[in-house]
Amino acid sequence: MRKEFGENLVIEIYGESHSDAIGVIASGFPAGATFDESKLAEFMARRAPGKKGKSAIGDTASTPRKEPDQVVFQRGVQKKDEFHTILTGDTLEACIYNTNRRSSDYDELRKVLRPGHADLGAYLKDGQAGLRPGGGRFSGRMTAPLCIAGGICLQLLEKRDITIHAEYVEIGGETDADRIEAALQDAAVHQDSVGGIVKCTVHGFPAGIGGALFEGLEGRIAAAIYGIPAVKGIEFGSGFRGSRMRGSVNNDSIRLREGKLVTETNNAGGINGGISNGMDIQFRVAFKPTPTIGREQRTVNIETMEETTLSAGGRHDVCVVPRAVPVVEAATALVLEDILLGESHE
Numbered sequence: 001m002r003k004e005f006g007e008n009l010v011i012e013i014y015g016e017s018h019s020d021a022i023g024v025i026a027s028g029f030p031a032g033a034t035f036d037e038s039k040l041a042e043f044m045a046r047r048a049p050g051k052k053g054k055s056a057i058g059d060t061a062s063t064p065r066k067e068p069d070q071v072v073f074q075r076g077v078q079k080k081d082e083f084h085t086i087l088t089g090d091t092l093e094a095c096i097y098n099t100n101r102r103s104s105d106y107d108e109l110r111k112v113l114r115p116g117h118a119d120l121g122a123y124l125k126d127g128q129a130g131l132r133p134g135g136g137r138f139s140g141r142m143t144a145p146l147c148i149a150g151g152i153c154l155q156l157l158e159k160r161d162i163t164i165h166a167e168y169v170e171i172g173g174e175t176d177a178d179r180i181e182a183a184l185q186d187a188a189v190h191q192d193s194v195g196g197i198v199k200c201t202v203h204g205f206p207a208g209i210g211g212a213l214f215e216g217l218e219g220r221i222a223a224a225i226y227g228i229p230a231v232k233g234i235e236f237g238s239g240f241r242g243s244r245m246r247g248s249v250n251n252d253s254i255r256l257r258e259g260k261l262v263t264e265t266n267n268a269g270g271i272n273g274g275i276s277n278g279m280d281i282q283f284r285v286a287f288k289p290t291p292t293i294g295r296e297q298r299t300v301n302i303e304t305m306e307e308t309t310l311s312a313g314g315r316h317d318v319c320v321v322p323r324a325v326p327v328v329e330a331a332t333a334l335v336l337e338d339i340l341l342g343e344s345h346e
Helices: 038-048 055-061 119-130 133-138 142-158 177-188 217-225 321-345
Strands: 012-014 021-027 073-075 075-080 084-087 091-095 163-171 196-203 231-236 253-255 260-263 279-286 296-301 306-310
Touching: 012 142, 021 142, 038 142, 038 321, 091 142, 133 142, 142 163, 142 321, 163 177, 163 321, 196 321, 217 231, 217 279, 217 321, 279 321
Parallel strands: none
Antiparallel strands: 012 021, 021 091, 073 091, 075 084, 163 196, 196 279, 231 279, 253 260, 296 306
């Protein structure tokens, strides 16, 4: 099993959904760079369940499991002052203690596979030992340590005037806020779930970064995005819609503006030939409906090897999409910081 990700900024995520702690080990952060721990805490809070905002969508969509996601740094940093923490250049390690576990909720799920869940793959690979409480390493809980490293990268990129902004643009097939809330409420009442789409925009990323074939920006970003549980698709620029256009429509006309090459439209999503073109990098990510639901589903008891039905208990998101928004930002930031560190070493 591959545990590490990245080339210049290498991260490893450890722990499981219901282990004592989950965390991240990262090597390659630039020595002397600083970040603000309070801003990191604000970013981590966006991923936590039950966040109230202008609407009740966060509460309706998310699990009742309450975790503060308080980051504890073990090594690799020094406190400079109230607003600045210094990266020493040594290997960074940070963890989050799991304080609200209810592993007994998953006793039945050690022998009955959840349809649509990673349970099937885990069982086929590792047998019953692969069926861990809360989904083990397959759980969305494991995105919290990813957000630690990604949250730091977001702050480092901002110092270069590179910003990453993600937002959900569709949930349950709806795009209007009131209709989204209604779709979430309906799914919750029927003990069901919904998926959705997150749009991400990178502004200020320099042109000329990336390469052909396996060095392409799309592929490297996609690899990180697919590390997020529940992701089932990603498209850049016009994406699948572009496949239905003619070239004369999908092609972005190239113009000169104050001596700078720009495109009139951005169907390429800011990337040509795997290389950034200076326009905003834009992509959309599709998330499937949460597979663990209370509604009865047909499955198999792998202890008796008999077909049965399952109405899953426990605490689960009606929709993971609102909480996935900062995770998409974090994964994107990790890739872009990794790439830029490689450019600076050349």
